[in-house]
Amino acid sequence: MAKVAVIGLGYVGITTLVGMNKLGHEVIGYDIDQSRTESLSRNDSPIYEEGLELALQSLNSVEKIVFTSQLGELVKFKADFFFVCVPTPQSSDGAADLVFVLQVAKQLSSICPGYSVVVLKSTVPIGSGAKVKQALQRPEVQVVSNPEFLREGSALRDFMNPDLVVVGADSKQVADRVLQLYSNIDSRKISTSIDSALLIKYATNSYLATRLSFVNSLAALCEQTGANLEDVLQGLGSDSRIGSSFLKPGPGWGGSCFPKDTRALLAVASEFSLEFPIIDAALESNTQTMNRVVEIITGLAGGSLEGKVIGVWGLAFKANTDDTRESPSIKIMEALLANGATVRGYDPVAVVTAAQGFHQALTAEEAAKGADVLVILTEWSEFTEIDPSVISSLMVGSAVLDARRIVKNELWKTEFGVFRTLGGE
Ligand code: UGA
DSSP states (O other), X not given: OOEEEEEOOSHHHHHHHHHHHHTTOEEEEEOSOHHHHHHHHTTOOSSOOTTHHHHHHTOOOSSSOSEESOHHHHHHHOOSEEEEOOOXXXXXXXXXXXXXXXXXXXXXXXXXXXXXXXXXXXXXXXXXXXXHHHHHTOTTSEEEEOOOOOXXXXXXXXHHXXXXXXXXXXXXXXXXXXXXXXXXXXXXXXXXXXXXXXXXXXXXXXXXXXXXHHHHHHHHHHHHHOOOHHHHHHHHHHSTTTOSSSOOOXXXXXXXXXXXXXXXXXXXXXXXXXXXXXXXXXXXXXXXXXXXXXHHHHHHTTSOOTTOXXXXXXXXXXXXXXXXXXXXXXXXXXXXHHTTOEEEEEOSSOOOOOOXXXXXXXXXXXXXXXXXXXXXXXXXXXXXXXXXXXXXXXOSSOEEEETTXXXXXXXXXXXXXXXXXXXXX
């Protein structure tokens, strides 16, 4: 059992803390936001993540304080490992901004024991290891990278069942110390240099984003040519060199990771005077996909959005999360509003701050009421259980776009004048 401190209690931090505790380690979580640590102490999670509230209730700790915003408590805890999980926002040139990570390193400088290891979980660019060491000013304290591959919505499951645990370190000895924390997890474990570990993370996210852009373009092509998308994807995914996961088309990929990490990888390449044209194309293709959704909706609304009411199901960037950061739904709604539409949006958990012309509906039915067009933008399973005849009786128009291909076509097709999916039949 080791003593693990987690700095920064967002999606990654909370999941890391709960996961490390499940693996048998003593944990403490530190965040500068006192309201956050207080609500976590009441087992009240500030974020929505499946199974998290329950996991918080079952935290197993001999220490009285698990969540704190007092540095003094962190000092008293005497951690062996400090997991840095603070945000790395995108700066104006697309690069990841290290300001919070370096602030934490400076704070840790005066409080971390000489035997401790600072573990970078935050996604940071090549060269960050050296910058953190410099900010830390403690040559005897090791700095390593241990990137996370957690998907929002299934973060706890992903933590406990990863495909890979990777630790980037200056020495095999310190890498092994960190890998030892995961000894109860049965997965592939590798140690690399710090920069290689950081690049694995960027490469994985950028590759997956590129793959999705490819699939979304394929969906557009199927729609135009009449080829059957499901068959094409089944064929594609059956090739074991390609595989079948992450092939679902949608209104564009979003979230706090893919858009930021693809741009950050481009920024790293450009720092070394290199281009990365495939990633440029993936980003461009993603913008095109969102624009195409707006065009389709405009067509379904009769060629103009002026004065039209559009019902939107799904505001989060994907199902099972309340996160709306870089959500295609938000970008698409902004375009609809800018073109004169009124938008009635519903999501089972995500809430959007009011924009002019936007109304947050409390139920899926309320969002459909009076709508000229209904659009499904997030793949919540709740939407598959809704009776289309009820929805069609509430709407003014009779056109639906299922941009996630999740509701049962046949029922919806007979109920509505026009039922479209991205990718066609
Ligand atoms: C992503 C990665 O999947 C994680 O491995 C990584 O750890 C995380 O970023 C991170 O860097 O922290 P996440 O952003 O939570 O996880 O979401 P994903 O499930 O990857 O979805 C990203 C976007 O792709 C969403 O908009 C989603 O709707 C879209 N998507 C995903 C599709 O359109 N089709 C798919 O088949 C899969």
